[in-house]
Amino acid sequence: MPTLRALECFVAVVEAGSITAGATALHLSQPALSHQLASLETEIGTALLERLPRGVRPTPTGRAVLADAKASLESANRVVQTGKALADGTEGRLRIACAESMTVPILAPTLRTWTRKYPDIRLDLTEFTSADAMAEAISSGDADIAIGPASARFLGEVVEIATEDIVAVVPAGLDLMDHTEVAWVDLAGRPIVHYHHDNGLRLWIDAVASSHDVHLTAVTRTRHATTAAQLAHAGLGIALVPETALPPRFGGVTKPLRPRLQRTVVAMLGSPSDVLVQRFVRDVRGK
Structure with a gap:
């Protein structure tokens, strides 16, 4: 297979009209350039250049392969430019998983900033109701970063973003309206708007209630905290x-x-060293 250097020499000589001018354009010695041309002609199996008294011109085969040679060099240049842009973090794609209740309050400011500041970076957002499901998306390569509660199933790098309180929403007219706080024992025997098994809050809240010797009575279940x-x-x-x-x-x-219940909001990272992942986490944390 011809090397890119050989193709570059061939194109440079054709465009310059002579081996001497082509070597000068590429900052190569004439023997080095001639060696590259000979190697390319041997690979193809026929002459690509016709030597004239004053310079060279492509043979019929040379003219036939010239366009493809230029296209190969342009493609190689695009590979380098795209790679540099991705390494610099000016282009690319970031696949974000997020707990559905955190998209607006936690992610929205960063998403808004990025769409304006980095128009060539594509942001793909998928919302989840389970931290374990987000962990699976990261581990399977379907997401680059996940924002939400921590998952015991995720063994990769985790960065703490913030903490938030879990509060009790009390219907109007209930006697608990007069309480400054709601103790876990106050929840025993009362109708609870609980969560579907798809939502990771269900098992966690049930476990905390059980630790206080309280069984929660679900009057209905929903997948969404809002x-x-x-x-x-x-x-x-x-x-x-x-x-x-x-x-x-x-x-x-x-x-x-009472006692206070909090959960930690984290970022689970699929590619911790990736420039876009690092920058996004930094911006979400506000640092």
Whole structure:
């Protein structure tokens, strides 16, 4: 297979009209350039240049392969330029997984900045209701970075982004409205707007309640924390909701839990050394 250097020499000589001028254009000695041309002609099996008293011109075969030779050099140059742009972080594609309740409050400011600042970087966003599902997306190569709660199943690099409280959304008229906090024991026997098994909050909240000797009675289940907050506000029952999942200008009543319940928001990284991944995490953290 001909080398790019041999093709470059061939094209340079044709465009310059002589071996001497071609060697000068490429900053090569004439013997070195002639060796590259001979190698290319041997590879193809016929002469590509006709030597004239004053310079050279391509043979019929030379004219036939000239366009492809130029195209090969242009393609190689694009490979280098694209690689440099990706290495510099000015172009590329970033596949982001995010917990559905965190897309707007945590990711939206960074996404807005990136779409304006880096128009040549494609951002693909997929929302999830489970940290384990996001971990799987990272591990299988379907996402480059995941923003949300930590997953015990993810064994790669994890960066802490922030922490958030889980609060109780209390329906209007309930006696708990007068409490400054809601103790776990206050939830026993009351209707709870709980989560579908697809949502990782379900198992976690049930485990915390069990540690306080409380069994939660689900009156309905939903896959989305924002919906849980709205259903609680509508009077269906009490919902335990991450603060990031509360709708903007939420009109419902929220109470902190006693003892306080928090979860850590992390970034799970599929390619920790990638320039885009590093920059995105830094911007999400505000550092």
